[in-house]
Amino acid sequence: LRTPTRQTKRVKVLDSIIEEMKKAKITPAPKTPKAPKTPKVSKTPKVPKTPTNSSASFRKKLMEGTITPSMQIRNVPVLNAATPLNMARTKLHVSYVPKALPCREKEFDDIISFVEGKLLDGCGGCIYISGVPGTGKTATVTEVIKNLQSKADDCEIPEFDYVSINGMRLSEPRQSYVEILKQLDGQIVVWEQAQKMLDNRFTKKQGKKKQKPVVLLVDELDILCTKRQDVVYNLLDWPTKATAQLIVLTIANTMDLPERLLMGRVTSRLGLTRLTFQAYTHKQLQEIVTKRLTGTNAFNPDAIQLAARKVASVSGDARRALDICRRAAEIAEADNNAELVSMGHVNEALNSMITQPKVRAIKVSSRLEQLILQSVVAEVERTGVDETTFADVYTMFLSVAGIDGFRKVSITIALAAVARLGACRLLLTEQKSVDLNQKLILNVSSDDIYYALRKD
Amino acid sequence: PKKLFESETIYQSARKALHSTVPVQMPGRENEHKQLRDFIKCHLMNKTSGTLYVSGPPGTGKTASLSTILQQPDIITEFKEVYVNCTAIKSSGSIYLRIIQELGIKSSSRTEKDSVAAIENYLSTNHKMILLVLDEIDQLESKKQSVLYTIFEWPSRKNSKIILIGIANALDLTDRILPRLQARCELKPQLMHFAPYSKQQIVEIFTDRLRSAGVLDLFVPVAVQMLAGKVAAISGDVRKALDIGRRVIEIAEKHKKEESDKKVDLKHVMGVLNSVYGTSNNLNEDNDDSFPLQQKIIVCTLLLILKKARNKDITVGKLHEVYKKVCGVRNLSGVDQAEFVGLCSLIETKGIIRVSGKKEPRLHKINLEWDEEEVAAALKDKQLMATILQDSSVLGKM
Numbered sequence: 001l002r003t004p005t006r007q008t009k010r011v012k013v014l015d016s017i018i019e020e021m022k023k024a025k026i027t028p029a030p031k032t033p034k035a036p037k038t039p040k041v042s043k044t045p046k047v048p049k050t051p052t053n054s055s056a057s058f059r060k061k062l063m064e065g066t067i068t069p070s071m072q073i074r075n076v077p078v079l080n081a082a083t084p085l086n087m088a089r090t091k092l093h094v095s096y097v098p099k100a101l102p103c104r105e106k107e108f109d110d111i112i113s114f115v116e117g118k119l120l121d122g123c124g125g126c127i128y129i130s131g132v133p134g135t136g137k138t139a140t141v142t143e144v145i146k147n148l149q150s151k152a153d154d155c156e157i158p159e160f161d162y163v164s165i166n167g168m169r170l171s172e173p174r175q176s177y178v179e180i181l182k183q184l185d186g187q188i189v190v191w192e193q194a195q196k197m198l199d200n201r202f203t204k205k206q207g208k209k210k211q212k213p214v215v216l217l218v219d220e221l222d223i224l225c226t227k228r229q230d231v232v233y234n235l236l237d238w239p240t241k242a243t244a245q246l247i248v249l250t251i252a253n254t255m256d257l258p259e260r261l262l263m264g265r266v267t268s269r270l271g272l273t274r275l276t277f278q279a280y281t282h283k284q285l286q287e288i289v290t291k292r293l294t295g296t297n298a299f300n301p302d303a304i305q306l307a308a309r310k311v312a313s314v315s316g317d318a319r320r321a322l323d324i325c326r327r328a329a330e331i332a333e334a335d336n337n338a339e340l341v342s343m344g345h346v347n348e349a350l351n352s353m354i355t356q357p358k359v360r361a362i363k364v365s366s367r368l369e370q371l372i373l374q375s376v377v378a379e380v381e382r383t384g385v386d387e388t389t390f391a392d393v394y395t396m397f398l399s400v401a402g403i404d405g406f407r408k409v410s411i412t413i414a415l416a417a418v419a420r421l422g423a424c425r426l427l428l429t430e431q432k433s434v435d436l437n438q439k440l441i442l443n444v445s446s447d448d449i450y451y452a453l454r455k456d
Numbered sequence: 457p458k459k460l461f462e463s464e465t466i467y468q469s470a471r472k473a474l475h476s477t478v479p480v481q482m483p484g485r486e487n488e489h490k491q492l493r494d495f496i497k498c499h500l501m502n503k504t505s506g507t508l509y510v511s512g513p514p515g516t517g518k519t520a521s522l523s524t525i526l527q528q529p530d531i532i533t534e535f536k537e538v539y540v541n542c543t544a545i546k547s548s549g550s551i552y553l554r555i556i557q558e559l560g561i562k563s564s565s566r567t568e569k570d571s572v573a574a575i576e577n578y579l580s581t582n583h584k585m586i587l588l589v590l591d592e593i594d595q596l597e598s599k600k601q602s603v604l605y606t607i608f609e610w611p612s613r614k615n616s617k618i619i620l621i622g623i624a625n626a627l628d629l630t631d632r633i634l635p636r637l638q639a640r641c642e643l644k645p646q647l648m649h650f651a652p653y654s655k656q657q658i659v660e661i662f663t664d665r666l667r668s669a670g671v672l673d674l675f676v677p678v679a680v681q682m683l684a685g686k687v688a689a690i691s692g693d694v695r696k697a698l699d700i701g702r703r704v705i706e707i708a709e710k711h712k713k714e715e716s717d718k719k720v721d722l723k724h725v726m727g728v729l730n731s732v733y734g735t736s737n738n739l740n741e742d743n744d745d746s747f748p749l750q751q752k753i754i755v756c757t758l759l760l761i762l763k764k765a766r767n768k769d770i771t772v773g774k775l776h777e778v779y780k781k782v783c784g785v786r787n788l789s790g791v792d793q794a795e796f797v798g799l800c801s802l803i804e805t806k807g808i809i810r811v812s813g814k815k816e817p818r819l820h821k822i823n824l825e826w827d828e829e830e831v832a833a834a835l836k837d838k839q840l841m842a843t844i845l846q847d848s849s850v851l852g853k854m
Contacts, residue, residue, distance in 0.1 A: 113706070113710070114706075117468075117471065117706065120468065121468055121471055121472050121475070122472075123472060123475045123477070130805075132802050132805055132806075133802075192546055195544065199544060228543070228595060230543040230544070230595065233543045233592075234543060234544060237541075237543075240476055240477055240695075241477060241478075242475075242477035242478060253805045254804075254805045254807070255805060255806050255807050256807040260807070264513065264514045264625060265514040265592070265625060267514075268514035268515045268693055268695050268696065269514075269695065271476075271695065271696070271699045272696055272699045272700060272703065272732045273699065273703060278746040279746050279747070279748055280746075281746055312748060312749075313748055313749040313750055314748055314750050314751075314791060314795070314799065315748055315750075315751075315798070315799065315802055316746070316748050356792045357792075358792065358793070386773075428816050428818065428819075441816075441818070441819070442773075443773075443793075443816070443818055444793070445773070445776060445777045445780060445793075446777075447777070447780060447781075
């Protein structure tokens, strides 16, 4: 009997609450007085464009190619003091492009006659240029293009468009289509669309207007090789179409890249026109440095010869030779009373560039670490196998330490020392298991360890 | 002032004639041409579907023969022609969208499944004969080959009138990756192989092209014979033959100022052939000392280890140790390990050695790719090599 009454009561209470709520809703709640406005109103005049809007339109403009990205400019250009050493330094910088490239005349002639012939014939073609780094491949090709452009201006050869892509500058091989289209037409689209547009341009017959021939330079070709090799295939297939007049110059380091990496059908399209840039000999390196330094007499000729011979015996890389000479000039500059870069300076530069940091690292490591290195060597000699485990090294370490009168250290401390040696790459350690079964391999030759530890 | 374009030299017109684009006529491929044409004509007459798989090594004229046939008016008009180069599509699944576009089917399909359904729907309705040519069809390989199976099953669908032609390099592509097609006779594609060009055919191609340009007498017949024989013996790839032909003309043009004789003769051809097919001898033809000394010593050390040591698997670390000793004997300062790894990769670019391995540079394996005579010819330093190879004491316990 009681429960229903309660329920009805409850219902009544609820109803009244709802009523009240309805009333409250209808009547507007009294507004809380607003806080006095903070001086948020900017005193500085606002930038005309709001940031979100501007970035969208900015991007659109950038994609269409109507605006070009610019860089901040210094207010005052950097003055370079005109001491002979300073001048020599600027001229020896790798980025300084000399007027003519010495020692590459034959290659220059080969490439220019190839491209010129293709332009005059009105057909496409490919050439593959290879050579170790720093032998002047890209420099020669860009020089050829510059030469051809000036010839085209004089109407000696037909006008052409020049496009250059670099495999290393692309996030993905297929981005090369985007880059090529950007340089041809100035617009940025996604790669599928770019490929379709290029495909149309190169394979379909153009009706009225005749397209200009295109010279395409592909640097670092080996980066563009994927498993499917579709990018390389397309780049090399377009020149074989009669409608496209595309001349492709490909550059890579490996001499036998086509045979080693590319598919048969890609190699067949690449053709047999190949050119190899040999490493510079010491005479050529000497000539390169001397040609750059004409007008300044800051270098002793013998000093140049020393640098050239050293570099030619190792790699024949011109960048290396220039770097060493520049470093030598810096050393000479630091040496106050030196007017001339001498053999001594070059030698110092060579020593600082071709150093043996590992021997020094062994010399300055702690006594415990040295003992561990010694015991690893001893263990390798005992077993005759390169790979050792930490447990064996530790037992060997105990006896080596005993002979030396060094106090026995615990395994934990020894492990910590091994980890330090692993971190500075004197030892190769396993990262997975840090315990007694950890495998250790020496990362320096045992002779280096003997040499470093015997001296003192 | 466009003065020089009118007067074409004889060399230039010859070079143009040998340009390796799709030609109008294809001498040496008459049989295949006829076979292809018969296949298409036969299916056209009977209004039936058919599948053809064309295979052959690169440069044997597969695509060229087909495209010459496709240009003939009696075939163009009868067919709705779809030519897709499968390297130009994004992935194997997107081929359907491409076909839809080419056929002009109106569909709002987004997914792959929808596109297949749209195409199959189109095939079941009454339509014009379709000639679907898929070039480089091996690019369509997918995990279960579902794309290839779907496409190859279209001709056997009811009411479909489609002629499917697949082109690829592998002779046994359909047997290897599409074995299930063998189970049903109507699905089995007809096979057609383009054999590499023989010597006689290459000679024919050359004479034909040169004659049509009117410069047949530029080449001495023996020179053409020589070139064709060599190319046919090695690959039978006509792109290579034409390439060499153009190179020969270029070289002859360069030399013509010195010589009064304007013809391309055997000497020029031999020169180009040797530089192309001679192996390592062309590595450094003119200057002797372009191979840096340290690299020479590394290669010689490798040879020494391979010849004298018991343990033949060589890592960078081991080679470096022996190399240091060799340098010590010869009173040279050797490079350290970091530099040494760089030098190894420089030698690798010449193709003499192969460095393999992933993690630690010291543990990379080194394999010699050339034999001793080739290395000796490339180094051109018999004395150094002999003295290093004699000295087996540096090997130590190896």
